[in-house]
Amino acid sequence: MSELVTRTVVEEAAPTGVEPPAQDLHPNRTRAVIALARFEARELLMQIPVLVFLLLYVAYTGWGMFNGREGMDDYPVLHDVDRSTQTAPLLLALVLFVSINRAVLRSRRQGTDRHFDVLVMEPWRRSLAHALSAVPFAVFTALVVGFEFTWAALKPGAVGHGSLAELLVGPLSILLAGALGVLVARSIPFTFAVPPFVIGMYVLTTLVAASTQGTHWVQWLAPVVTEEGAHPFPSDLLGRPAAWHVLYLVGLIVLLLCLALLINGGRTPRIKAITVLALAVMAQGIAGQAPGDSAALIAARAKASATPEKVQTCVAHERSTYCAYPEWTGQTADWAEVVQRVQSLAGGPASAERLTVRQRVDARSGLESDSALEPAKAPGVVTVGTRWGGNRIPEFAVGVASVLVTGDETSSGEVCDARSVIIMWLALGSESHPLTMLRHVRLDDSITGGGLALAPTNPVSMNAAQTEVIKELLQKPRYSVIPKVKAHWAELTSPKTTTAQVAQLLGVPTPTGPGALSVKTCEE
Structure with missing residues (x-):
């Protein structure tokens, strides 16, 4: 009886020493890879360069959100904001590339490679874990990008709409850095190879960009393509293959990772199949983003640039009409406020003139061409x-004042006389801090000497004597200047009136500098 029990126990215990089917180990292997990835991610976060660049990325993004350039971020264009989130993560991606590369080569530097041979986890799974260690940083980048875009979208003056594909580029660049760091480490297992690799990639991309002269399909092979420089376009004129670019990046990331795993011994059928699929996805993304601007897009840009009235919506505020591209119709009330403020200071027929304020953009040369707008020839x-x-607000006020004084934008570009004094006073006279606005609106950021005051089209030229009179006028209470402007409107808007005569009519000290007694002053 005892022998039967012993034999039964031995027979039942024997199978426990047999290796279970491979599929039973997959969950454990997956958990092991994830655990190692979490450990490596913590190790990355503890490295000073990674932590510093992570904080710099957050600080730079926060500074941009709360300290917008010249106040224009109070009226963000959302289909430009989404592109602006793509550049800042590149520095974090670069430091992660270097750090992940060093992490993969840690065992080689410390001479512990041979100890890994006794571990259950295959070398290619360790490479996969190193690549996955970039995922938490990509998620963090996505949160920062989402917060940055949401902050802009919630502003009352926001216009347009963003693209999810554009917003994904920043986080994807982090994942790309992780995959590339692992691939370089497995292909060139030397720590000193990273600086030459980075420099070589920079030189190569520079040479390719110079030789191809911005060819569309070559340009879009880069991880980030911001295409900045031009004034904001209506969203339907962008023509950016953002979705195709995201597909290309996803395929590229997976392909680089699979190549690293194959080099490291992961030649399983599944990895080989994923490699082929990633290559197909990347090729499809390249094919989708390769074509340049279509004929229909070029025609639409030309139409919106040359004949904006055909694609705009016009609304009336008080006596004037305001025409805007569809996404900007909500700003017409802000434009009307400026027009009414400037026009309330004018005299003669200008005080009741019916203006047409038309929004314009030159989209014919693409998103990277900052083309100046030609002045409108039609009166009013x-x-x-x-x-x-x-x-942009005081510059628009200068444009309004120029048309009220000269009749049209083309004539305002030919002002070479004392009319610049009344133009600048109309534009800035009702500001709460007029001298500050004068400094901001001038090209040289100064309130002394001659200079140019910017406007949407032609700038307004003023010499030193005219600047002196403008400063005196802006320091006087406007209620004391308005009656004189309205009483002497004809003389103040005459091209034959000198700067000295304008000063006398408006009750400010007569300037003594060059050009005060001349009618034509542009060459003085």
């Missing part, structure tokens, strides 16, 4: 751009 037409807020 004032141009307003697609940027608003900050200095």
Whole structure:
């Protein structure tokens, strides 16, 4: 009986020493890879360069959110904001590339490679864990990008709409850095190879960019393509293959990772199949983003640039009409406020003139061409751009005042006399801090000497004597200047009136500098 029991126990215990089917080990292996990835991610976070660049990325993003350029971020264009989130993560991606590369080579530097041979986890799974250690940083980048975009979208003056594909580029660049760091470490297992690799990639991309001269399909092979420089376009004129670019990046990331795993011994059928699939996805993304601007897009840009009235919506505020591209119609009330403020200071027929404020943008040369807008030739037409807020507001006021004084934007570009004094006073006279606005609106950021005051189209020229008179006028209470402006409107807007005569008519000290007694002053 005892022998039967012993034999039964031995027979039942024997199977416990047999290796279970491979599929039973997959969950454990997956958990092991994830655990190692979490450990490596913590190790990355404890490295000073990674931590510093992570904090710099957050600080730079926060500074941009709370300290917008010239106040224009109070009226963000959301389909430009999504692209602006793509550049800052690149520095974090670069430091992660270097750090992950060093982490993969840690065992080689410390001479512990041979100890890994006794571990259950295969070498290629350790490489996979190193690549996955970039995922928490990509998630963090996605949170920062999402917060940055949401902050802009919730502003009352926001226009347009963003693209999810554009917002994904920043986080994907982090994952790309992780995959590339592992691939370089497995292909060139030397720590000193990283600096030459980075320098070589920079030189190569520079040479390719110079030789291809910005060819569309080559340009879009880069991880980030911001295409900045031009004034904001209506969203339907962007023509950016953002979705295709995201597909290309996803395929590229997976392909690089699979190549690293294959090099490291992971030649399983599954990895080989994923490699082929990633290559197909990347090729499809390249094919989708390769074509340049279509004929329909070029025609639409030309139409919106040359004949904006065909694609705009016009609304009336008080006596004037305001025409805007569809996404900017909500800003017409802000434009009307500026027009009414400037026009309330004018005299003669200008105080009751019916203006047409038309929004314009030159989209014909693409997103990287900052083309100047040609002045409108029609009488009573004032141009307003697609940027608003900050200095754009007093610049628009200068444009309105120029048309009220000269009749049209083309003539305002030919002002070479004392009419610049009344133009600048109309534009800035009702500001709470007029001298500050004068400094901001001038090209040289100064309130002394001659200079140019910016406007949506033609700038306004003023010499030193005219600047002196303008400063005196802006320091006087406007209620004391308004009656004199209205009483002497004809003389003040005459091209034959000198700067000295304007000063006498408005009751300010007569300037003594060059050009005070001359009618034509542009060459003095």
